[in-house]
Amino acid sequence: MLADESSGEESWWRDAVVYQVYVRSFRDSDGDGVGDLVGARERLEHVAELGADAVWLTPFYPSPMADGGYDVADHCGVDPLFGTLEDFDALVERAHALGLRVLVDVVPNHTSDAHPWFVEALGAARESPERERYLFRDGRGEHGELPPNDWESVFGGPAWSRTADGQWYLHLFDPSQPDLNWRNPQVRADFREVLTFWLDRGVDGFRIDVAHGMIKRPGLPDTGLRQQIGMLGRAELPYFDQDEVHEIYREWRGLLDSYSGDRIGVAEAWAPTSERLARYVRPDELHQAFNFALLEAEFSAERFHAVVDESLRENCRVGATTTWVLGNHDVQRPVTRYGGGDVGLRRACAAALFSFALPGSVYLYQGEELGLPEVLDLPEEALRDPIWERSGHTSRGRDGCRVPIPWEGRHPPFGFGPEGSTESWLPVPEGWSELSVRAQHLRTESVLRLYRSALALRRHHPALGDGAHRWVDAPEAVLILRREPGFVCATNFRDEPVELELPGELLCRSDRVDAAPSWSGALPGETTVWLRQDR
Structure with a gap:
């Protein structure tokens, strides 16, 4: 998928699989209980073997860590908690050697x-x-x-x-x-220097935090509203998604295009409509914008169908690709969001395969490939998210999706740190031994093996990635889409099996890894299957 634009092929990012590394929870190299850049470099093989094309690193800059590093005190450095600039350079070098591009967070709103x-x-x-x-x-x-x-x-x-x-x-x-006041020319000049600093160090692009927030309406008028955060992405607010923000991204696009290698900008943008979100990815602005509509949709054929149609329609109008996102460091993990337990896991795997089959790019949050659930019972004294304090201890915040991922072993924190280390900045549940990377690698049936198999098929099948699709008539609560040449994805949103008249060779199914080459037409409940069909 590393396309040469000069050859006329589409750029790499249009159908890339991007893996999000929440640095403080990925891998701890020195035993202090906090993940770091050396640890991330040591585990990049896992990301490459999974089938990702790029890795996105959350903030590692000098910071008091009041908000997990999104409170940046120096945009051109590395916090000692995470390592050094030399450690960052070594990570980029290793990632590129593995065929992975590197995206870093930039935090320009504040x-x-x-x-x-x-x-x-x-x-x-x-x-x-x-x-x-x-x-x-x-x-x-x-x-x-x-x-x-x-x-x-x-x-x-x-x-x-x-x-x-x-x-x-x-x-x-x-x-x-x-x-920050983005109407101030000095602020704009300073951030151009920040972007240049990291581009010169070899980063392949930026994930832009709060990309919708930098411009505020002149006069800073009242909203007249209460509980405004509940309206984010649903209603017009005078401090988000103002038209003038696009001037900033036109300037940034020019800077990105001045470097070789298809460097990209990705907006974390919330907008009240798909049409307004698509404005961030017009040809002279950013390359991608996170599409949170699928993440927010309930697990139903009706909602998934509507989200796909609307998202692709609005992005197509501006010639842009679409991103598909089911989780990140700010939202409840899919397994729990879809109901928890075996039901939530089945639905999460079905939703993942459905999203992998869609036109566009896919973003994965670390741990999704392990089927990790949200940790709902963290001790109150362990909570670190500022939402916990700001809400008067009425909201536990986002720590439940930020628990360090398990790598191997029988006891917490399951290889998160070096051998013998027992520290982790958030406690890892005792029961996660069988969810570890090592344990799932050794099993013939596991979520990890499913993801590796599906992403390998996605990379090599000529129908998948960027391109077109069409819906096929299907029974109620079932979605069937076809992509050429000869690929069909069918998802059953019911909790009961359904009989389908779909001939073809079974490529992959979300409820198991060892898909047999024959296909009976019986689609289990809450399951996605991929088929190869010949005309």
Whole structure:
């Protein structure tokens, strides 16, 4: 899938499989209980063997870690917790040797309050150039004691905090994450330097955090709404998805295109409609935008069908590919989201194979290939997500999907650290021994083997990846799609078997790995099958 654009082939990213590494939970090389860049490099073979084309690394920059590293204090360095710049360079070199491209997070909406820019702003006068980097405003009320508007933080509570001199600053996330002012030309120039720094070190692209958030509506008007976070991606908000944000990405696209090797930008963007989301991937803007619609859809034929049709239609209008996402470090794991236990696992595997068969690119979050469930019973004293505190201990936050993945062994943390290490920044459940990479590799039937088999087929089958599809008439609660040449994917969303008149050779099925070459036409409940058909 590493296409040479000069040959007229489509670019690599249009149908790539991208594997997300949540660095602090992937592999710990030094025994301190926190994953790091050396550990990630040591386990890149797992990603390559899985069948991925690229790896996306979550933030590893210097940070107070108030929000897992998304509170960046230096955009051009490596936090000692994760290693050194030399460790990063070695990771990139190893990834490229394995045929993996490397994407890194860039966090442009906000910085840490420990960033030198914000420290300077707090020490500067009102309306100074230092404060113009951020969004400082006078408060409302007789003495400015009220926030400037009614905006709410994504993490809960007001989106404003007051400084010692009485002004307020905006933070759409944690108070330790002040929002930057992207109407300030200096901010734009500074981030161009940040992108250049990492491109020069060989990264193949950027995942852009909160890509929809950098521009706020002039005047910062009230929303008049409560519980605003529940409307993210569903309603217009004056601090998200403003039209002027696209000017930024046109500039960034020019920078990316100035480098060889198809460097890409991927937007983590929430928009109220598929049409508005597609604007981020117009030909002169970013290459991809995360499509969260399938992730948010309930496990039903009706919803999956609607999401696929709408997503492909809007992206096709701008000549863009579509991404398919079922999980990441911010949402409940698919196995649990689809019901938990054996039912949730069956549905998660069926949904995965369904998504692998669709036109476009696939993003996998570490642990999906192991069928890991959400950890719902983490001790309260172990919780680290700022949502836990900001919600007044009413929401446990996102830690349940961030538990370190198990590699091998009989006891926690199952090879997460070096031999003999028992530390892990979040506790790993005792029962995960049989879910480990090693245990699943040794079994003839496992989720890991299913993913490896399916992704190998996806890589080599001429019908899969980017391209077209068409729906085939199917019974109620069943979806059948055909891709040329000669490929059919059928998913049964019922909990009972259904008989289908579908001739062909069975290539893969989500409920087992050793698919027999014969196909009886009986599709088990909550199962996806892939067939090869000859005209």
